[in-house]
Amino acid sequence: MNLGIAGRRALVCASSKGLGRGCAEALAEAGCDLVLNARGAQALEAMAEAIRTAHGVNVTTVVADITDEGGRAEVLATAAGAVDILVTNAGGPPPGMWPDWSREDFIAALDANMLTPIALMTALLPPMLDRGWGRVVNITSQSVKAPIPQLGLSNAARAGLTGYVAGTARQVAARGVNINNLLPGSHNTDRIHTLEGGIARAQNVSLEEARRIRQSDIPAGRYGTTAEFGAMCAFLCSQHAGFIVGQNILLDGGQTSATI
Numbered sequence: 444m445n446l447g448i449a450g451r452r453a454l455v456c457a458s459s460k461g462l463g464r465g466c467a468e469a470l471a472e473a474g475c476d477l478v479l480n481a482r483g484a485q486a487l488e489a490m491a492e493a494i495r496t497a498h499g500v501n502v503t504t505v506v507a508d509i510t511d512e513g514g515r516a517e518v519l520a521t522a523a524g525a526v527d528i529l530v531t532n533a534g535g536p537p538p539g540m541w542p543d544w545s546r547e548d549f550i551a552a553l554d555a556n557m558l559t560p561i562a563l564m565t566a567l568l569p570p571m572l573d574r575g576w577g578r579v580v581n582i583t584s585q586s587v588k589a590p591i592p593q594l595g596l597s598n599a600a601r602a603g604l605t606g607y608v609a610g611t612a613r614q615v616a617a618r619g620v621n622i623n624n625l626l627p628g629s630h631n632t633d634r635i636h637t638l639e640g641g642i643a644r645a646q647n648v649s650l651e652e653a654r655r656i657r658q659s660d661i662p663a664g665r666y667g668t669t670a671e672f673g674a675m676c677a678f679l680c681s682q683h684a685g686f687i688v689g690q691n692i693l694l695d696g697g698q699t700s701a702t703i
Contacts, residue, residue: 628695
């Protein structure tokens with residue numbers, strides 16, 4: 444399918460690996476030029492060069508922490524407003540139990556997983572609206588549909604972002620700008636390996652057994668791939684997705700039990 448976005452310019456945050464990388468690769472395959480951001484220079488530059496070689500698109504890199512105000516300013520200065528597509532992404536806060544979390548823990552989670560995407564949208568939506576076309580995809584979590592007990596910090600921050608998007612998406616849709624959220628379940632990324640390690644330690648089992656335990660709860664019987672996730676992101680950014688507004692789309696292998 445021709446997604447109709449060749450020549451568009453996309454900013455993809457936290458994109459040197461994992462779900463962000465999957466989104467960047469899918470957008471590049473669709474012909475988008477990219478502004479890529481991550482904290483690690485070596486991994487980011489290697490990934491950018493691989494995309495240039497594979498897809499022949501222009502790729503600009505910005506080594507910065509997108510959740511830090513200074514790093515975010517650097518990314519936005521490089522993007523310079525000429526961004527048609529924004530994919531927000533940042534690592535989730537650590538798991539734990541409710542007595543463990545302080546006010547500072549919640550502030551850090553809100554900064555990273557709610558306020559950072561809101562700040563990026565606040566900066567980049569006006570030029571999109573002026574041009575009459577834009578796409579925003581926020582990578583959140585399946586936990587906004589079905590909270591995960593040990594991920595209370597993430598549950599809270601990402602649910603807040605979901606509420607913000609629900610209203611904002613409906614304010615800008617008539618001007619050609621669409622905002623939606625992608626809700627990943629368990630994908631084969633570093634984040635899932637960290638969670639497997641927590642299970643292994645808590646239950647005194649091997650990493651292989653911890654993986655089996657996690658995958659046993661997924662009807663698809665496996666983790667998702669970053670390529671599958673990226674393909675859905677690219678579709679939401681395409682010319683075919685103009686009637687999809689303010690939605691929360693699960694990619695979880697059926698793990699979230701819900702009728703609607």
